[in-house]
Amino acid sequence: MxxxxxxxxxxxxxxxxxxxxxxxxxxxxxxxxxxxxNFSVAFGGNVSQCDKNTxxxxxxxxxxxxxxxxxxxxxxxxxxxxxxxxxxxxxxxxxxxxxxxxxxxxxxxxxxxxxxxxxxxxxxxxxxxxxxxxxxxxxxxxxxxxxxxxxxxxxxxxxxxxxxxxxxxAILDLLIGLVTGLTAxxxxxxxxxxxxxxxxxxxxxxxxxxxxxxxxxxxxPARETPLPAQGASGSCCEAFRGLLSRTSALFQNASGRRRLLLCLLLLTMMSYFFVVIGTSPVFVLFELDAPLCWDAVYIGYGAALGSATFVSSFLGIWVFSYCMEDIHMAFIGLFTTMGGMVMTAFSRTTWMMLSVRLLFLFSVVPFSVLRSMLSKVVCSSEQGILFACISVLETLGGVIAVSAFNGIYSATVAWYPGFTFLLSAALLLVPAVSLCAAKCVSQKGGSYALLIQEDAAVGDETDK
Missing domain, CATH: 1.20.1250 (Growth Hormone; Chain: A;)
Structure with missing residues (x-):
């Protein structure tokens, strides 16, 4: 069945x-x-081998x-x-x-x-x-x-x-947050x-x-249809060229104003994604090192609190959507995350490091809100290619981000372990500025639909 x-x-x-x-x-x-x-050290299951004496x-x-x-x-x-x-x-x-x-x-x-x-x-x-x-x-x-x-x-x-x-x-995001939190x-x-x-x-x-x-x-699902029979290599090349063509058309067929707004929102989302995903593995190394010296159980606590942001972000969007626009919710998530990065850089005790997670409660809000804003900028026939582009950018940006922040942490851990988090807070100014620019371009919430209607009208005229 x-x-x-x-x-x-x-x-x-x-x-x-x-x-x-x-x-x-x-x-x-x-x-x-x-x-x-050169000497053996016993790592117990929940014991941290870490010395705070420099x-x-x-x-x-x-x-x-x-x-x-x-x-x-x-x-x-x-x-x-x-x-x-x-x-x-x-x-x-x-x-x-x-x-x-x-x-x-x-x-x-x-x-x-x-x-x-x-x-x-x-x-x-x-x-x-x-x-x-x-x-x-x-x-x-x-x-x-x-x-x-x-x-x-x-x-x-x-x-x-x-x-x-x-x-x-939305319900799926909530379930993912609960599972990742309990697992962590x-x-x-x-x-x-x-x-x-x-x-x-x-x-x-x-x-x-x-x-x-x-x-x-x-x-x-009944909507899925099989691909016409042809060689595997031909199918891959055809799909690859087709995706490139549709991606190019997503920007080329848009008006100048809509293209600018689309680029600004993509820049905002990917620059925010770059910082948040890039610093994620550095948190574990930072917690293992002095002066925190966390063991496996405390690392699990920290990861669980971090995963709880899926739940808190969902509740935040649900509540904030009644009293503010999408872009304002994105600003809340962005600036609270920036504050959390700064506080992490100066965390020296377990209590303070656990308290840092409170500032990350809305760190997932910008992801959900920006996806929603992007979906309003493109036509219904362009939704699939838009999210395909986002997935590819997330794959590429995620690997580059983790690699870059691991390299930065490796180079700076000896003289100041918190430097990576201060740098990430500074880099969050990039999505903040681009989001401000997107707000200026869009002017008001209803402009998304107007931009699409303008492009559709231009397209009809061209077809005629």
Whole structure:
């Protein structure tokens, strides 16, 4: 019996991704510690090996380990950059004809290969460099951005009614926030109770169940139509050229004012995405280092509070939408996130670091609001290509952001670990300025529809 609910697939993917990220970082940290040090240190399940005395040899060692872990993370992210971008670009465009399940299946297979490889790597203590190779191979099938992009497109196929579609996506965001929050909260206990090998095995089992659900249970919406029979290489090249052509037309067919507004909103979204996603893995390294010296349980607490922003942001949008415009909600999320980055840079105690998360309660608001604003700038026939472009930009920008911030943190951790967060706060001025410019261009909320109507009128005249 076929089921047309994609929510279980997204939730299983969110569980696996949320559990995998902090555990992988901590595993790399401990492996590099053992390889760097000349003496053995016992890392208990929930015990942090961290010295706050700057004159201690352990303090010097942990600073060196921080640098090496950051650089290794940089290499791992770069290894998946090109295959991840290309696969997302091609698979999401092919999904318009071959079905949304194609990118879901290939992405899940890549995640299963990575998690299985992590189990073997941890069990046999193979060289860490093999993890970089596995990241490259698994990225050929896409990543979580590819998987989620296909899932949201699946929902759009099922919900032609815009109001129903918005409500279903909003509820889905809320569920994702709850799952990621609970998973992040339990990550430290997974590590303490099971160790790395069994924890990675749990992730692999979750991805395997997800893959089986997509292949054998998830149905195919009636709107999806198969691609005409032709060679595989021809299909990929055709889709690649078609996507490039439609992307170019998205800007070329727009009036100057609408094109400017579209570019400003895309710049706002991607520059904000760059900072928020880029600093995410740095938080774990910052918490492991002195003076915080968090263990796995506290890292889980911090990650859980960070994931709770999905819930608080959803509630914030629901409440704020009654009394303010979209662009004002985006400003609230942007400036509170900026304040959180500054406060993080000066956090020296566990209580202060946990309190920082309160300023990030609305950090997801700009993402949802900017997507909504972008959808109002383009016509209904351009919605698909718009979100395909956003997915590709997120894949490319995410890898570049994580790589860049890991490199910056590695270069500055020795003299001031909080520099990365101060820099991120300064970089948030870019989306703030571009959002102000977008407000000036749009002038008022109703101008989105007017811009589209103007372009449609011009297009009709051209056709005549």
């Amino acid at each position: 076929e089921v047309f609910l994609v929510e279980p697939a997204i939730l299983l993917s969110a569980f696996a991704m949320t559990l995998s990220t902090p555990l992988t970082t901590q595993y790399v940290y401990r492996r590099i510690w053992d390889e760097t040090s 004159s201690s040899p352990i303090f010097v060692l942990q600073e060196e380990v921080q640098k090496k872990v950051s650089l290794f993370s940089l290499q791992m992210e770069l290894s998946g950059l090109i295959p991840g971008v290309v696969s997302t670009f091609v698979l999401l465009s092919l999904s318009d004809h071959q079905g949304r399940k194609l990118p879901m299946v290939l992405s899940a297979m890549g995640s299963l290969a990575t998690s299985t490889w992590l189990c073997l790597l941890a069990y046999f203590s193979w060289p860490l460099e093999l993890l970089i190779a596995s990241t490259f191979v698994s990225a050929l099938g896409g990543n979580y951005t590819t998987f989620w992009g296909a899932c949201f497109a699946y929902i759009v196929d099922q919900c032609p009614d815009e109001k129903r579609r918005t409500i279903r996506i 909260l339990s990550s430290g206990y997974f590590l303490g109770a099971l160790g790395f090998v069994w924890s990675f095995l749990v992730i692999a089992l979750a991805v395997a169940v997800n893959l089986l659900y997509v292949v054998f249970v998830l149905g195919t």
